[in-house]
Amino acid sequence: MATIQDIADRLGVSKGTVSKAINNAPDISETLRKTILDTAVEMGYTRLRRPKNDAKRFCIIIENMEYEEPHQFGYDFIIGFRQMAEPAGYVVDVIPVTENFQKKTPYDVFMLQNDYTGAFVLGFSLNDPWMKDFRTSHTPTVLYDNYIPANPFIASIGIDNSEGMALAVSHLKKLGHKKIGYLSSALGSYIMQVRHKAFFQAMKQNGLKAEADSAGASYYVTKCIEKHLPRFLNMGMTAVICSHDQIANAAMVQCQQLGYRVPGDISIIGFDDLPLCAYTSPPLTTVRQDRTILGKCGFYAMDSILNQVSIGSILIHAQLIERHSTGPAPEAPKKTVVSRIPEQ
Missing domain, CATH: 3.40.50.2300 (Response regulator)
Structure with missing residues (x-):
C-alpha cells in the first residue's frame, strides 16, 4: 500500500505538500493538486488508516433518479443501504452528480479527496464518464443495474x-x-x-x-x-x-x-x-x-469487497404482482388505428 512519502518521492515534492493536496488545503495550486491526486490514485494510495474514533464513510452516488421522497424510485435503495451500513459504524452521504461533474473530476480522485471508503452507485447510463473510470478503479464500488467485468473492486446488484x-x-x-x-x-x-x-x-x-x-x-x-x-x-x-x-x-x-x-x-x-x-x-x-432489499444487497456486496471477497453480481428473485391490467386474450382483434408519428 502506497504512503504519502512514496507519493512525495515519486513527484519530488515534500510530504507536507502531498498531505495538503489530499486534504484539499487552499494554499497549493490546482495544477499541483491534480498531479498529486492523480499520482496517488495511480499508486493505489488509500486513506483507510484512520484513528479508532474516526467513522468510516460511504457515499451513495446518484444520477437521473429521484430519491428524496418515499414515493420516488431511489428512496428505498438509500433506506435499505443505511439500515445495514449505519449500525455497522459507517457514515453514509448521498451525493447527486451530473455528467459535467464527472468530466471534471475522475472517480477515484473524487473518492480520495472526500475520504470515502466505498460507493453505492445508482442511475448511471452507459455513456457516463465514470463508467469508464470504473473499469480500472481500485475503490470498492457497487453498481445498481450496471456491470463492469474483470475488476475485483466493482460489484453489481439488481433483480434477475x-x-x-x-x-x-x-x-x-x-x-x-x-x-x-x-x-x-x-x-x-x-x-x-x-x-x-x-x-x-x-x-x-x-x-x-x-x-x-x-x-x-x-x-x-x-x-x-x-x-x-x-x-x-x-x-x-x-x-x-x-x-x-x-x-x-x-x-x-x-x-x-x-x-x-x-x-x-x-x-x-x-x-x-x-x-x-x-x-x-x-x-x-x-x-x-424490492428496492429496500436491493439497498441492503448493496451494503452486503460492499462489505464483501472490503473483506477481499470479490463479488461479481448479486441478483435477487423477481416477483410478478398480478393486478387488474391483465386478463384473458380477446377472441378477435379490435379495429386498427393510425400512428400520429410516421415510421422512420
Missing part, C-alpha cells in the same frame, strides 16, 4: 431481469395471449439492453413468436407510445410488456383514449412496481423489484 420477464410472458401465455409486444425506453442503458434481450428469450422459451418488430424503443415516453403502440395494435397484439411502469401507465391511458379496454381488449404489464401501480386505472400488473 430474465426471471422477471419470463414470469411476465408466462403469465400472459396462461391467459391465452400469443401476440405480445414490448415497449422500452431507449437502449442506452445497460438494464434496458438486458430487459430487451430478456423479452425475446422469454418469448422463445414459451414457444411464442417474436420478430424484431415486436419491440419498440424511444428515448421519450410519449414518443415511444405514439410511435409504437398503434403499430402493435394494428399488428393484432393482444398484450404489451413495458420496460418500466411509467411507459405501462402511459400505454394504458393511450389505449383507453383510442377506445380499447384494458384488459378486455389488450393486457399491459409494467416493470419495477412503483407506488403508483396500485392506483392506476386499472391497477397495473407489474414485475416487482
Whole structure:
C-alpha cells in the first residue's frame, strides 16, 4: 500500500505538500493538486488508516433518479443501504452528480479527496464518464443495474431481469395471449439492453413468436407510445410488456383514449412496481423489484469487497404482482388505428 512519502518521492515534492493536496488545503495550486491526486490514485494510495474514533464513510452516488421522497424510485435503495451500513459504524452521504461533474473530476480522485471508503452507485447510463473510470478503479464500488467485468473492486446488484420477464410472458401465455409486444425506453442503458434481450428469450422459451418488430424503443415516453403502440395494435397484439411502469401507465391511458379496454381488449404489464401501480386505472400488473432489499444487497456486496471477497453480481428473485391490467386474450382483434408519428 502506497504512503504519502512514496507519493512525495515519486513527484519530488515534500510530504507536507502531498498531505495538503489530499486534504484539499487552499494554499497549493490546482495544477499541483491534480498531479498529486492523480499520482496517488495511480499508486493505489488509500486513506483507510484512520484513528479508532474516526467513522468510516460511504457515499451513495446518484444520477437521473429521484430519491428524496418515499414515493420516488431511489428512496428505498438509500433506506435499505443505511439500515445495514449505519449500525455497522459507517457514515453514509448521498451525493447527486451530473455528467459535467464527472468530466471534471475522475472517480477515484473524487473518492480520495472526500475520504470515502466505498460507493453505492445508482442511475448511471452507459455513456457516463465514470463508467469508464470504473473499469480500472481500485475503490470498492457497487453498481445498481450496471456491470463492469474483470475488476475485483466493482460489484453489481439488481433483480434477475430474465426471471422477471419470463414470469411476465408466462403469465400472459396462461391467459391465452400469443401476440405480445414490448415497449422500452431507449437502449442506452445497460438494464434496458438486458430487459430487451430478456423479452425475446422469454418469448422463445414459451414457444411464442417474436420478430424484431415486436419491440419498440424511444428515448421519450410519449414518443415511444405514439410511435409504437398503434403499430402493435394494428399488428393484432393482444398484450404489451413495458420496460418500466411509467411507459405501462402511459400505454394504458393511450389505449383507453383510442377506445380499447384494458384488459378486455389488450393486457399491459409494467416493470419495477412503483407506488403508483396500485392506483392506476386499472391497477397495473407489474414485475416487482424490492428496492429496500436491493439497498441492503448493496451494503452486503460492499462489505464483501472490503473483506477481499470479490463479488461479481448479486441478483435477487423477481416477483410478478398480478393486478387488474391483465386478463384473458380477446377472441378477435379490435379495429386498427393510425400512428400520429410516421415510421422512420
